[in-house]
Amino acid sequence: MTASLRLFLPRDTTALALGADRVAAALAREAASRGLPVELVRNGSRGLFWLEPLLEAELRGERVAFGPVDSASLPSILAALAANPGNHPLYLGPVEEIPYLKSQQRLTFARAGQGNPLCLDSYRKLAGFSGLERALRLDAQDIVTAVTESGLRGRGGAAFPAGIKWQTVLDAPGEQKYIVCNADEGDSGTFADRLLMEADPYQLIEGMIIAGLAVGASRGYIYMRSEYPRARDVLASAIERARARQYLGNNICGSGRAFELELRLGAGAYICGEETALLDSLEGKRGVVRAKPPLPAIAGLFGRPTVVNNVLTLAAVTTVLAQGAAFYRDFGTGRSRGTIAVQLAGNIRRGGLVELAFGATLRELVQDYGGGTHSGRPVRAIQVGGPLGAYLPESLWDTPLDYEAFAGINAMLGHGGVVVFDDSVDMAAQARFAMAFCAVESCGKCTPCRIGSVRGMEVIDRIIARQAPTENLALLRDLCDTMEAGSLCAMGGLTPSPVRSALAHFPEDFS
Amino acid sequence: MDEQTEDRLTQLIAQYRDVAGGLLPLLHAIQDSLGYVPVDAVPAIARGLHLSRAEVHGVISFYHDFRSEPAGAHLLQICRAEACQAMGSRALEAYAKTRLGIDYGGTTTDGAVTLEPVYCLGNCACSPSVRLDHEIHARVDAARLDELLAGLGAVTSQ
Numbered sequence: 001m002t003a004s005l006r007l008f009l010p011r012d013t014t015a016l017a018l019g020a021d022r023v024a025a026a027l028a029r030e031a032a033s034r035g036l037p038v039e040l041v042r043n044g045s046r047g048l049f050w051l052e053p054l055l056e057a058e059l060r061g062e063r064v065a066f067g068p069v070d071s072a073s074l075p076s077i078l079a080a081l082a083a084n085p086g087n088h089p090l091y092l093g094p095v096e097e098i099p100y101l102k103s104q105q106r107l108t109f110a111r112a113g114q115g116n117p118l119c120l121d122s123y124r125k126l127a128g129f130s131g132l133e134r135a136l137r138l139d140a141q142d143i144v145t146a147v148t149e150s151g152l153r154g155r156g157g158a159a160f161p162a163g164i165k166w167q168t169v170l171d172a173p174g175e176q177k178y179i180v181c182n183a184d185e186g187d188s189g190t191f192a193d194r195l196l197m198e199a200d201p202y203q204l205i206e207g208m209i210i211a212g213l214a215v216g217a218s219r220g221y222i223y224m225r226s227e228y229p230r231a232r233d234v235l236a237s238a239i240e241r242a243r244a245r246q247y248l249g250n251n252i253c254g255s256g257r258a259f260e261l262e263l264r265l266g267a268g269a270y271i272c273g274e275e276t277a278l279l280d281s282l283e284g285k286r287g288v289v290r291a292k293p294p295l296p297a298i299a300g301l302f303g304r305p306t307v308v309n310n311v312l313t314l315a316a317v318t319t320v321l322a323q324g325a326a327f328y329r330d331f332g333t334g335r336s337r338g339t340i341a342v343q344l345a346g347n348i349r350r351g352g353l354v355e356l357a358f359g360a361t362l363r364e365l366v367q368d369y370g371g372g373t374h375s376g377r378p379v380r381a382i383q384v385g386g387p388l389g390a391y392l393p394e395s396l397w398d399t400p401l402d403y404e405a406f407a408g409i410n411a412m413l414g415h416g417g418v419v420v421f422d423d424s425v426d427m428a429a430q431a432r433f434a435m436a437f438c439a440v441e442s443c444g445k446c447t448p449c450r451i452g453s454v455r456g457m458e459v460i461d462r463i464i465a466r467q468a469p470t471e472n473l474a475l476l477r478d479l480c481d482t483m484e485a486g487s488l489c490a491m492g493g494l495t496p497s498p499v500r501s502a503l504a505h506f507p508e509d510f511s
Numbered sequence: 512m513d514e515q516t517e518d519r520l521t522q523l524i525a526q527y528r529d530v531a532g533g534l535l536p537l538l539h540a541i542q543d544s545l546g547y548v549p550v551d552a553v554p555a556i557a558r559g560l561h562l563s564r565a566e567v568h569g570v571i572s573f574y575h576d577f578r579s580e581p582a583g584a585h586l587l588q589i590c591r592a593e594a595c596q597a598m599g600s601r602a603l604e605a606y607a608k609t610r611l612g613i614d615y616g617g618t619t620t621d622g623a624v625t626l627e628p629v630y631c632l633g634n635c636a637c638s639p640s641v642r643l644d645h646e647i648h649a650r651v652d653a654a655r656l657d658e659l660l661a662g663l664g665a666v667t668s669q
Contacts, residue, residue, distance in 0.1 A: 016647065351635070
């Protein structure tokens, strides 16, 4: 009897959106009709999304890839696997030798796509829980110190030093403290949190347990957006399995320490990605932004000291604990330490996730990794950092990806989303959209955001209609000043950023 | 509300009344079960969770997900965010509205499809994206949208 052929096909949102389940069903039929014993592992995605559905086969201990595959290509792929795989037109070679993947510096996404995301044994085999094991041997202050020394800054967008936040919560008095994971990844062009939660959910769980041990919190919440049905299913199962194996509960790994974790869903409000609005939402209220102070670290969820961190920040903590603060800090540049998960999106030929040490340039990412536009037309503008991020013209594409360097060009890295537009883009329409989006998603608490965004749309409409353009452009700039200076949070405060950058770098679209 | 709906509601309220910050999970559970959150349910929810009716109404109306009226048999959401715009979603939106004969927030006359905007489905490397019920679809153009709608079999509106 022949050993069964081991194949891997992702069950990630993007792979599914491109037909991975249809391919899996066709594969089962095709294998049965050939009498070929096949073991199909539904892995997470490696984040090379332009190749999805990416089929991998284990041949003599090495995984080789084919992609993008569809049902029609399966008979020839199965035939090629039995003879000479290299001759197949969709053959990509050993998956880890694909240059897009090989040249990355994957720390947080090292496991993504390797195995069944829900298999705890596979997670352990790939060095999972080694950060937690180390944390269980340390006292709370030593864990916090390691995170501080790693230089890790919040990956959600604000880039606040994680160690300082944790120290504040550790030092805050109180019996009940909380760990809250912000998984409300609402920025257009971002999918790193989703990919991590779907491909390696235990890493997030591990990071949250470590955070709990570090600050003395026995309870955690993951606040995930409702637009991620697949991530929700994966993470909900992962939490159950982790609990069943005592990674969660009253006696984590037999240590006598407790940590309980609950998954909560948002309800389609972008503003709930703002940490204080998120906390109100978790409390069952409208997602309205709170004034700071008090900081959530002092009075957060239900008024208790709370760590609120993004998915990738909590995930990175596992690397810091497992491999040491110095190991993590040695990646990166200036005050931006470690790696950044860049997400190449929009009009791009090779869209996907690229994890690299801080410091690479936008041009390298969009041209070398991304391969230019999907349409084949020239790239005209790149929006970095989500809907509140600046639109950058070619003259700024050599800026290194580093928090300070981006601040220096009136832009931000945010959560690492890179959205590419070709030369058919109308930048006045994009500026108008920034205001329109703010009008739809503003929580309504402060006037510059709630009313300013509506007035902003109207003013841009008048500029587009050539009504008193000089006066209206002056009015728009004045309105941007007001929103920037007078809004309570980044929603109203940063909506001017895409508008101003469109005006500054693409003035021809407004005249 | 009929008796069966009221029973279901009572059951769900009992399930979430002692959950800290339980209003959102409760509203999700009601909507998952009934398809919407009936206006008539607000007083019972408020009593159960020790909130005012205004507070409950305020939460329902704040979040885009919650609806006070039943939707069509299928929910079609088109991503309006920037990554999808860069790949032609504005044309796709216009096509969908014409094809279905409705604007955002509307339901086709046969009750088959409700059309809504969504701001990002996290599928931004393979835009434009749409969500049809619980499935997300990538690289959707007018022809692909027609295929998806044809798969529903019941959209008579042209």
